[in-house]
Amino acid sequence: xxxxxxxxxxxxxxxxxxxxxxxxxxxxxxxxxxxxxxxxxxxxxxxxxxxxxxxxxxxxxxxxxxxxxxxxxxxxxxxxxxxxxxxxxxxxxxxxxxxxxxxxxxxxxxxxxxxxxxxxxxxxxxxxxxxxxx
Amino acid sequence: xxxxxxxxxxxxxxxxxxxxxxxxxxxxxxxxxxxxxxxxxxxxxxxxxxxxxxxxxxxxxxxxxxxxxxxxxxxxxxxxxxxxxxxxxxxxxxxxxxxxxxxxxxxxxxxxxxxxxxxxxxxxxxxxxxxxxxxxxxxxxxxxxxxxxxxxxxxxxxxxxxxxxxxxxxxxxxxxxxxxxxxxxxxxxxxxxxxxxxxxxxxxxxxxxxxxxxxxxxxxxxxxxxxx
Amino acid sequence: xxxxxxxxxxxxxxxxxxxxxxxxxxxxxxxxxxxxxxxxxxxxxxxxxxxxxxxxxxxxxxxxxxxxxxxxxxxxxxxxxxxxxxxxxxxxxxxxxxxxxxxxxxxxxxxxxxxxxxxxxxxxxxxxxxxxxxxxxxxxxxxxxxxxxxxxxxxxxxxxxxxxxxxxxxxxxxxxxxxxxxxxxxxxxxxxxxxxxxxxxxxxxxxxxxxxxxxxxxxxxxxxxxxxxxxxxxxxxxxxxxxxxxxxxxxxxxxxxxxxxxxxxxxxxxxxxxxxxxxxxxxxxxxxxxxxxxxxxx
Ligand code: SF4
Ligand code: SF4
Ligand code: SF4
Ligand code: SF4
Numbered sequence: 001x002x003x004x005x006x007x008x009x010x011x012x013x014x015x016x017x018x019x020x021x022x023x024x025x026x027x028x029x030x031x032x033x034x035x036x037x038x039x040x041x042x043x044x045x046x047x048x049x050x051x052x053x054x055x056x057x058x059x060x061x062x063x064x065x066x067x068x069x070x071x072x073x074x075x076x077x078x079x080x081x082x083x084x085x086x087x088x089x090x091x092x093x094x095x096x097x098x099x100x101x102x103x104x105x106x107x108x109x110x111x112x113x114x115x116x117x118x119x120x121x122x123x124x125x126x127x128x129x130x131x132x133x134x
Numbered sequence: 135x136x137x138x139x140x141x142x143x144x145x146x147x148x149x150x151x152x153x154x155x156x157x158x159x160x161x162x163x164x165x166x167x168x169x170x171x172x173x174x175x176x177x178x179x180x181x182x183x184x185x186x187x188x189x190x191x192x193x194x195x196x197x198x199x200x201x202x203x204x205x206x207x208x209x210x211x212x213x214x215x216x217x218x219x220x221x222x223x224x225x226x227x228x229x230x231x232x233x234x235x236x237x238x239x240x241x242x243x244x245x246x247x248x249x250x251x252x253x254x255x256x257x258x259x260x261x262x263x264x265x266x267x268x269x270x271x272x273x274x275x276x277x278x279x280x281x282x283x284x285x286x287x288x289x290x291x292x293x294x295x296x297x298x299x300x301x302x303x304x305x306x307x308x309x310x311x312x313x314x315x316x317x318x319x320x321x322x323x324x325x326x327x328x329x330x331x332x333x334x335x336x337x338x339x340x341x342x343x344x345x346x347x348x349x350x351x352x353x354x355x356x357x358x359x360x361x362x
Numbered sequence: 363x364x365x366x367x368x369x370x371x372x373x374x375x376x377x378x379x380x381x382x383x384x385x386x387x388x389x390x391x392x393x394x395x396x397x398x399x400x401x402x403x404x405x406x407x408x409x410x411x412x413x414x415x416x417x418x419x420x421x422x423x424x425x426x427x428x429x430x431x432x433x434x435x436x437x438x439x440x441x442x443x444x445x446x447x448x449x450x451x452x453x454x455x456x457x458x459x460x461x462x463x464x465x466x467x468x469x470x471x472x473x474x475x476x477x478x479x480x481x482x483x484x485x486x487x488x489x490x491x492x493x494x495x496x497x498x499x500x501x502x503x504x505x506x507x508x509x510x511x512x513x514x515x516x517x518x519x520x521x522x523x524x525x526x527x528x529x530x531x532x533x534x535x536x537x538x539x540x541x542x543x544x545x546x547x548x549x550x551x552x553x554x555x556x557x558x559x560x561x562x563x564x565x566x567x568x569x570x571x572x573x574x575x576x577x578x579x580x581x582x583x584x585x586x587x588x589x590x591x592x593x594x595x596x597x598x599x600x601x602x603x604x605x606x607x608x609x610x611x612x613x614x615x616x617x618x619x620x621x622x623x624x625x626x627x628x629x630x631x632x633x634x635x636x637x638x639x640x641x642x643x644x645x646x647x648x649x650x651x652x653x654x655x656x657x658x659x660x
Binding site (some may be wrong): 020021022023041042044073074075076077079080087089090093094095097107111112116119120121122123124125126127128130131132 | 370371372375376377403405406408409410411412414417447449507524525526527528531535536560561562564565566567568569573577596599602606
Binding site (some may be wrong): 255265 | 401474
């Protein structure tokens, strides 16, 4: 679904910060949309992966309000398909880290119900905590 | 006249003091005039109440130790950690199962361990703290109980853990679960508990309780410990 | 052949069926897994930022353990570290790649771990069990099969971590064949389907299970549509989502037709003549025995 995104003044510090954290040359993105087309989670996201790239490129710190980076599960589907060899999973991780490093967790680890706690495999718990807590 | 006691300079909670060489940190604190109400206990290295962090002159490493056991050195910077804030979940052992799910339920933060080994480096008891945390993560509670056996709950590991894990509470639960559900039952222990209940040792305990300090101390240090 | 083996946390708890079936099957073809004497949780998900070195510590510690095993004579000149779990494979491999490519990072990590008796020298290779089988030759495996899985239609589920990113994938990211070749060597039938490398929802299973339900439904429907009677995986997280979460979907939708989920090593074990106990079928949530009985395999 098309949506209108309002741009604020370009914040190059933000762009530079995300480029440094992710190690990705975000400005190379040609907005082909391949990443969004193949993302298995795109229907759950409020902003498409390629839109995230564009917003970061334009230095729009408002992307931090999006849920997209928290939905991105680092499945690397986009990573192997990007014609510019950009790794969007790293950009998502960088955006998550900006929040987590401010000592704000995305989930409350105490919120797991007792029933789920006894059922969940360790691999799920460790993975989730690494992605959602700082 | 007795030879003059050599003095050295140390920083106690940021302030410079001269204290006798060879003192323990606890002696130094008291010598300098600190009145210890918190962070002091048995004075024998058993109870873990006097956890302290320090840096030695010329060494970048932040070390942990017990104030009653660690000897001061010239230029040492010392801060006592009388208590480590920790939230203690309340549980009834009878409702728990000896598996990893119990930790997901009660101590989910344990799964945040990044294997940095800082806890092991901080432990004054030379416990492989990281290894017992890792054993818990993979559900090996017997191993966790075994490795953590000497833990005195001083809290230094928890103070330094970047993942904010309260290691010793995890270890205590692991040992409890191990003791209750996993350890081989000992008939000798059952027998002894029965004997105690029947009052077989009441007389001896009464005697010990009434014994003067010196005598008690004498027999304490003369005791034999049989390990089979 | 003796090879250092990294189990990972989940194979010691909820995925014991994976570990036992793998160890027993491997024995049948002359491979002995030697578990690292001490090991750390790999961290499950790879650290993806440029500066977060702390999260590479756990993988590197495990690599040092392999070096030590060689020194102690537990293995002979074996610089490979074998994994079964796809996520361990991926996380260890990505960390290893970074350590091999970034000398400065490796130096920093080695310095930080001054308590370790030796430095990581950057020479360990992380391998997945499937790659070992491929290297040995699937035709060789085929020769050892005593119970061909005849007419069993098996969909190969790669998930994400075996194939992506390309630098660590065990096969072509878009057109993999290694699992299909494995299936053929057991004399089972492969299934041509679309969802074989589509994400199962991963760790979202902890706090956003609806995402997982949606993805799992899609994967199972695709497998059904293409005639699969079983799905194989090599990831305990995929297995949990496809198996346990699938059974929950069934509970809420009684008409939903389930498909049994196996670890690839469980079918391998059956084909090599192991009994159902030895491959731990009782740990699988969705019934696996009906289909195997129907095909006269157990
Ligand atoms: S696939 Fe790559 S180039 Fe295309 S929009 Fe996505 S990030 Fe940009
Ligand atoms: S890595 Fe993230 S953005 Fe890329 S396809 Fe996977 S979930 Fe989507
Ligand atoms: S394990 Fe932690 S609490 Fe226990 S003795 Fe060591 S540092 Fe103190
Ligand atoms: S200090 Fe914390 S994160 Fe580091 S090894 Fe110990 S328990 Fe794990």
